Amino acid sequence: MPTRERIRHDLAVRRTTVERVSWLTDTMVRVTVLGESLRGFSAPGPNDHVKLFFPDPESGVLTTPEITAEGLKRPTDGLILSRDFTPLNFRENGSNGLPELDIDFVIHGDDAPATSFASHAHAGQELGIAGPRGSKLVPEGISRAVLIADETALPAYTRWLRLLPPEVKVTPIVQIQDDETEDYLTDEHRSRGTLEVLYREDGPGQLIEAVRSLGSIEDDTYVWAAGEANELVEVRRHFRRDLGLSKDQVEVEGYWKRGIVNLDHHAPLDPSDPD
Numbered sequence: 001m002p003t004r005e006r007i008r009h010d011l012a013v014r015r016t017t018v019e020r021v022s023w024l025t026d027t028m029v030r031v032t033v034l035g036e037s038l039r040g041f042s043a044p045g046p047n048d049h050v051k052l053f054f055p056d057p058e059s060g061v062l063t064t065p066e067i068t069a070e071g072l073k074r075p076t077d078g079l080i081l082s083r084d085f086t087p088l089n090f091r092e093n094g095s096n097g098l099p100e101l102d103i104d105f106v107i108h109g110d111d112a113p114a115t116s117f118a119s120h121a122h123a124g125q126e127l128g129i130a131g132p133r134g135s136k137l138v139p140e141g142i143s144r145a146v147l148i149a150d151e152t153a154l155p156a157y158t159r160w161l162r163l164l165p166p167e168v169k170v171t172p173i174v175q176i177q178d179d180e181t182e183d184y185l186t187d188e189h190r191s192r193g194t195l196e197v198l199y200r201e202d203g204p205g206q207l208i209e210a211v212r213s214l215g216s217i218e219d220d221t222y223v224w225a226a227g228e229a230n231e232l233v234e235v236r237r238h239f240r241r242d243l244g245l246s247k248d249q250v251e252v253e254g255y256w257k258r259g260i261v262n263l264d265h266h267a268p269l270d271p272s273d274p275d
């Protein structure tokens with residue numbers, strides 16, 4: 001059975017500055033932040049995440065929480081706006097020798113804090129970063145990984161590809177909006193296994209169909225899926241209930257949920273069947 005080692009990190013809240021903004025497609029933008037505060041940043045797990053703190057869109061002022069013995073504490077004044085994101089590329093010695101971090105944002109409108117920040121991001125803006133608090137390393141004892149991701153999970157998918165040992169076979173399935181989003185996918189994303197790309201605009205039901213057509217899953221295969229929470233409920237049921245795989249072998253994470261602001265991804269994906 002696959003096992004994943006867990007590592008705890010000291011909690012840190014880092015204030016960084018936007019260094020560069022690069023549009024990768026019409027709906028995906030890479031924001032590179034820089035700062036001495038990132039020195040020693042570590043995120044060794046493929047699906048590690050950080051909490052980003054955005055400046056108040058009106059005043060431009062960034063308020064970040066304080067660290068206390070109990071964890072992060074909101075200050076009594078100042079607007080705290082935070083969302084979860086994947087730390088994609090970290091360079092200990094980036095521009096001017098300072099540590100740099102890339103974060104890729106999906107742009108899905110203009111009203112929500114993260115998408116609004118990213119779509120208007122410019123050099124010199126502040127961004128707060130907390131975490132990761134813990135890392136789950138790639139599974140040991142596997143010969144294959146099934147990786148399923150939508151746009152929001154493509155940065156994590158990239159990290160899985162980089163961190164899995166080369167001998168582990170990969171079965172990748174990604175679901176994106178349309179062929180324009182496909183420009184995000186590089187040779188690196190297609191470097192391991194035959195990448196199956198599904199377009200959401202082609203209608204519902206394709207993801208679960210693709211998942212069912214994988215057939216049986218061997219004991220030494222690990223399954224990771226992340227994306228829109230509602231769509232993943234059926235996917236999780238298939239692996240956990242229909243195929244009877246244990247939670248040590250399957251991780252399905254809702255990264256966002258249609259109609260829900262700031263989804264709590266620690267809550268059970270399927271409340272009728274919590275782990």
Ligand SMILES: Cc1cc2nc3c(=O)[nH]c(=O)nc-3n(C[C@H](O)[C@H](O)[C@H](O)COP(=O)(O)OP(=O)(O)OC[C@H]3O[C@@H](n4cnc5c(N)ncnc54)[C@H](O)[C@@H]3O)c2cc1C
Nearest residue numbers: 049085086106108112113114115152256257258259260262
């Ligand atoms: C562990 C983890 C890692 C993540 N990594 C990334 C990452 O690297 N890149 C990334 O882009 N996202 C990532 N996400 C997802 C991101 O946190 C959510 O999409 C978040 O809701 C965006 O915040 P927001 O302020 O833009 O929207 P919110 O204020 O949270 O939501 C406002 C509205 O927008 C909708 N919405 C939210 N996201 C989307 C979307 N992608 N498409 C369409 N509608 C949406 C919501 O359903 C809601 O109705 C990650 C989430 C988790 C839990």
